[in-house]
Amino acid sequence: MANNYITTTWKGGMKFESDNPSGHNLFIDAGEENGGKGEGYxxxxxxxxxxxxxxxxxxxxxxxKMRLDVDDFDIKIDAELTEEDPKYYHKVDMNFHFKGNKLDEAKLTKAVNLSVEKYCGVMAMFEKFADVKVNIFFNR
Structure with a gap:
């Protein structure tokens, strides 16, 4: 069984620095409306x-792997938090936008479905607490 080990260190105020098994660090901070300075995620x-x-x-x-011709793609997420504490995402719309002149819509749909239904562990976790809807858009 694989384990990940991270250390998150308080940097004062509402700011923290967190390491990652990849060796990259990131900062976490609250927004000014919550006592932070907005200097992190x-x-x-x-x-x-x-x-x-x-x-x-x-x-x-x-x-x-499928040797698909895709110029670019992005994933846009619109998520809604509950109103009661602790607030968590209970509705998530995940929108895949593929761009290109030779998009194979069937194979790209299969790729997205394989990710969200089989491979993405983060999706498996989200599905435990949120209603996740996935949409796919093709832009030529």
Whole structure:
């Protein structure tokens, strides 16, 4: 069983620095409205970046393996927090936007579905607490 070990260190105020098994560090901070200086990622938004990054890596790998012709793609997420504390994302819309002149819509749809249904561990975690809807858009 694989384990990850990170250390998150308080830097004063509401700011923290967190390491990562990749060797890269990131800063986490609250916004000014919550006593921080806005000098880092917000923790809940970072979860959405992890979701997009996890699935994006899967899809990028599958694009390569399937030898698909894609000029570019991005993942846009619109997520809604609960109103009661502790606030968490209970609704998540995840939108994949593929760009290119020779998009194979069927294979790209398959790649996205493989990611969200089989490979992306972050998606598996999100599905434990949120209603996640995935949409795919093709832009030629």
């Amino acid at each position: 917000r923790p809940k938004a970072l979860m959405l970046s992890a979701l997009a990054g996890c699935s994006g890596l899967d899809v990028a790998s599958l694009i390569k």
